[in-house]
Amino acid sequence: MQKVQDLPGKAPAAARSRPRSRDWPVRVACAFLVFILIVAVVGPFLTSGDPLHINAANRIKPPSAEHLFGTDAMGRDVFARVIYGARTSIIVGFVAALASLLLGLAVGLLAGYFPLADATIMRVMDGIMSIPSIVLAVALVAITGANLGTVLIAIIVPEFPRVVRLVRGVILSLRSEPYVEAAISLATPTWRILFRHMLPNTLAPLIVQGSFVLASAILTEAALSFLGVGLPPEIPSWGNIMAEGRTYFQLRPGLIFFPGIFLALTVLSINLIGDALRDRFDPKLEKRH
Amino acid sequence: MLGYIVRRLLSTIPVLGVVALIVFLLLHFAPGDPAAIMAGDSATPAQLAEIRQRLGLDKPVFVQFFYWLDQLRQGNFGTSLHSNKPVAEMIAARVGPTLSLAVTTMTFSILVAIPLGVYAAWARGRLSDRLVMTLAVLGFSTPVFVTGYMLIYLLSLKAGWFPVQGFASLASDPIRFARTITLPTLALSTVYIALIARISRSSVLEILGEDFIRTARAKGVPERSVFLRHALRNAAVPIITVIGSGAAFLIGGVVVAESVFNIPGLGRLVVESVLARDYPLIQSLILLLSVIYIGINLVIDLLYTLFDPRIRY
Numbered sequence: 001m002q003k004v005q006d007l008p009g010k011a012p013a014a015a016r017s018r019p020r021s022r023d024w025p026v027r028v029a030c031a032f033l034v035f036i037l038i039v040a041v042v043g044p045f046l047t048s049g050d051p052l053h054i055n056a057a058n059r060i061k062p063p064s065a066e067h068l069f070g071t072d073a074m075g076r077d078v079f080a081r082v083i084y085g086a087r088t089s090i091i092v093g094f095v096a097a098l099a100s101l102l103l104g105l106a107v108g109l110l111a112g113y114f115p116l117a118d119a120t121i122m123r124v125m126d127g128i129m130s131i132p133s134i135v136l137a138v139a140l141v142a143i144t145g146a147n148l149g150t151v152l153i154a155i156i157v158p159e160f161p162r163v164v165r166l167v168r169g170v171i172l173s174l175r176s177e178p179y180v181e182a183a184i185s186l187a188t189p190t191w192r193i194l195f196r197h198m199l200p201n202t203l204a205p206l207i208v209q210g211s212f213v214l215a216s217a218i219l220t221e222a223a224l225s226f227l228g229v230g231l232p233p234e235i236p237s238w239g240n241i242m243a244e245g246r247t248y249f250q251l252r253p254g255l256i257f258f259p260g261i262f263l264a265l266t267v268l269s270i271n272l273i274g275d276a277l278r279d280r281f282d283p284k285l286e287k288r289h
Numbered sequence: 290m291l292g293y294i295v296r297r298l299l300s301t302i303p304v305l306g307v308v309a310l311i312v313f314l315l316l317h318f319a320p321g322d323p324a325a326i327m328a329g330d331s332a333t334p335a336q337l338a339e340i341r342q343r344l345g346l347d348k349p350v351f352v353q354f355f356y357w358l359d360q361l362r363q364g365n366f367g368t369s370l371h372s373n374k375p376v377a378e379m380i381a382a383r384v385g386p387t388l389s390l391a392v393t394t395m396t397f398s399i400l401v402a403i404p405l406g407v408y409a410a411w412a413r414g415r416l417s418d419r420l421v422m423t424l425a426v427l428g429f430s431t432p433v434f435v436t437g438y439m440l441i442y443l444l445s446l447k448a449g450w451f452p453v454q455g456f457a458s459l460a461s462d463p464i465r466f467a468r469t470i471t472l473p474t475l476a477l478s479t480v481y482i483a484l485i486a487r488i489s490r491s492s493v494l495e496i497l498g499e500d501f502i503r504t505a506r507a508k509g510v511p512e513r514s515v516f517l518r519h520a521l522r523n524a525a526v527p528i529i530t531v532i533g534s535g536a537a538f539l540i541g542g543v544v545v546a547e548s549v550f551n552i553p554g555l556g557r558l559v560v561e562s563v564l565a566r567d568y569p570l571i572q573s574l575i576l577l578l579s580v581i582y583i584g585i586n587l588v589i590d591l592l593y594t595l596f597d598p599r600i601r602y
Contacts, residue, residue: 025423127307131579134541135559139575142563143319219432223545226434227560242434250453253442260435268430275426 026276029269036266040090043083063254081236082259088237089263092148093218096155100213101206103156104163108202109194111164112171122168125161133158137220141229151230155220159213166209170202204281211274215267222263238263297590301583308579309361313354316572361576367569371562376573380555386456387543387554389466393474394539395532398481403528405482406489407521413494421486428483433542437476437549444472454551473550477542481535488531492524499523525596533589540578 111121128136137154144150174180174197183193224230225239233240238259245255332340341347345356360367366376405421412418445453451472457465496502497520505519506512547556555574562570 123303123307124311126304127311130304130308130583131311131575132537132540132582134544135575135578138544138559138563139315139571142566142571143315145320215430222432223434223541226432227545227548229560229563249438249441250446253438253446256435256438257442260432260438264427264431264435267432268427271426271430 023276026272029272032265033269033273036086036090036262036269039083040087043087062252078241078255078258081241082238082262085236085238085241085259086262086266088231088235089218089221089239089266092152092155092221092231092237093214096152096159096217096221097210097214099152100156100159100217101163101210104160105167105202105206107160108164108167109171109198112168113175113190113194113198118168121164125164128158128161129165131158133216134220134223137224138227138229141224146224146229146232148231148235151221151224154224155217158220159216163206163209163213166205167202170205171198174198174201208274208278208281211270211277215270215274218263218267218270293594294591297587301587304583305580308583309358309576310354312572312576312579313357315575316568317350317353319568366573369567369570371565371567371570376570379558379570380573380577383553383555383558385458385554386552387547387556389459389470390473390477390543390546390552390554391539393470394477394481394542397474398478398485399532401478402482402485403489403521406486406528407493407516409486409490410493410497410520411516418490422490425483425487428479429538431479433476433480433545434549436479437473437546440472440476441549454549456550456552456554469550469552473546473552476549477539477546480538480542484531484535484538485528489521489524489528492527493520496520496523523597526593529589529592529596533586536582536585540582 107121107125111118111125136158140154140157141150144153180193180197183197188197221230221237222239222242225237226243228243230239230243231237233244241259242256245252245259249256338347345353348356364377366380368374369376369379372379409418409421412421441453445451451468452465454469456469459466493516502515502519505515510519543554544556544559546552547554548560551557555578558570559574559578561567562574
């Protein structure tokens with residue numbers, strides 16, 4: 001959030017209760033994220049339940065000692081499904097975010113450093129960004145058919161142009177830096193200028209942007225799966241569990257709420273950490289969109 | 290000013306062109322032969338060839354693209370593969386509910402978010418500010434469908450104030466319209482309110498650091514006036530910018546919210562067309578929603594001059 005110290009005028013309670021005490025939401029967020037990561041990695045050992053085990057006699061039961069979050073329409077243990085779902089949602093989110101960042105970085109370097117490529121690349125990026133991302137993702141899945149790979153592509157394509165724009169901006173501003181001009185006049189090879197002198201400068205904004213891309217990727221996967229155009233139903237993800245819970249929502253709201261709460265808290269944690277990173281690295285960096 | 294408007298309008302043409310090209314190529318490389326789908330299983334090769342020729346599918350991709358553009362220009366959006374109705378007709382039938390939902394959401398969000406953001410800026414650093422800002426982060430971290438189902442659970446199932454799902458148009462039944470549109474509006478608004486409130490707070494805070502604010506305070510302008518007249522007015526540009534870029538979330542949100550609340554609008558049509566793989570329909574819908582998004586941002590660019598007289602083109 002906004003830094004307060006350099007603003008003149010009335011500075012209410014802010015001056016008194018400053019720095020450390022207000023860090024707690026970020027710490028809780030970090031702790032929760034670590035918790036979710038651990039759940040995603042060792043999840044299968046945390047639950048004896050099998051997320052795919054169908055038990056027709058045990059359909060849509062309320063939460064109990066045996067089934068902490070109850071059972072779904074096919075008698076599967078919802079707790080186990082949410083735990084396994086964490087793994088899917090987190091892996092899909094991280095892979096999609098990382099791919100968006102790398103692709104965005106590569107294309108952004110190109111656009112920022114080579115004016116010839118710039119105009120074309122940026123027109124295409126503007127075009128992609130003019131298509132609302134959920135709509136584009138839904139359409140991409142429609143065309144390619146829903147499986148893990150196509151869902152990843154459907155998340156990456158709407159996401160990476162924002163990274164391109166960010167990286168390009170950084171590179172453009174670096175081009176006129178004296179040390180870059182010096183490097184150019186010393187006939188430093190282009191790849192060396194790009195990777196040695198420019199790339200490190202993109203790191204801080206990329207890390208900040210990365211957290212928001214990650215949050216967005218996890219949300220997009222959930223939305224796609226929720227709409228029934230995401231991961232195939234046999235892979236438990238938070239979005240899928242909710243999609244299947246819709247029919248029985250009035251009877252068992254937990255079918256949507258348990259995965260929903262995990263999803264919201266995970267994304268909330270990532271966003272809070274992202275905000276903190278942004279304040280730390282660059283308070284002037286553009287505020288998300 | 291007029292020159293600026295014309296130039297700004299012209300500048301959307303390349304973007305529209307690129308969007309059209311992306312949408313065209315997207316569907317062009319989709320698996321399945323449209324001619325085969327149209328002709329049905331019992332078609333002879335001769336019939337297939339005839340359909341291909343009629344649709345221009347035997348021409349090079351480039352020619353097909355311009356043929357398609359020309360068709361769009363004439364208002365011919367193609368025929369649904371599924372229902373065999375003209376796509377334009379199917380879309381027109383679904384515009385109403387989506388438009389109502391978008392208008393109520395935008396109005397409600399702006400009315401709530403800007404005062405909230407200004408309040409947070411005024412209470413900067415206090416508990417209430419931090420509360421509002423944490424809620425804002427929570428707001429755009431919670432997907433529309435989770436918020437939607439929470440609202441259905443609390444306000445429909447438990448409290449019984451609103452119907453669970455459904456929709457009635459304003460013209461046919463104003464009371465039922467109000468009852469059915471409230472929950473989807475609230476669900477969709479959370480993300481939007483969060484975005485606008487955050488940007489309102491930070492832009493007002495940024496303006497508060499300017500010299501003219503110190504001058505205003507020094508000459509004894511009441512604090513209320515400093516915030517509303519001096520700070521908010523000058524913070525308008527980033528705020529309306531985010532209202533425009535946030536429209537993408539709104540459009541994406543509509544797709545999800547209409548599914549949650551069972552509203553027969555464009556968003557549902559998107560999902561239905563995707564599940565049915567109705568390519569001409571998908572194509573037109575993506576194009577339409579993108580054009581709307583581009584249009585909103587165009588209007589917002591033009592509004593800049595209205596809100597900030599310093600901007601002259």
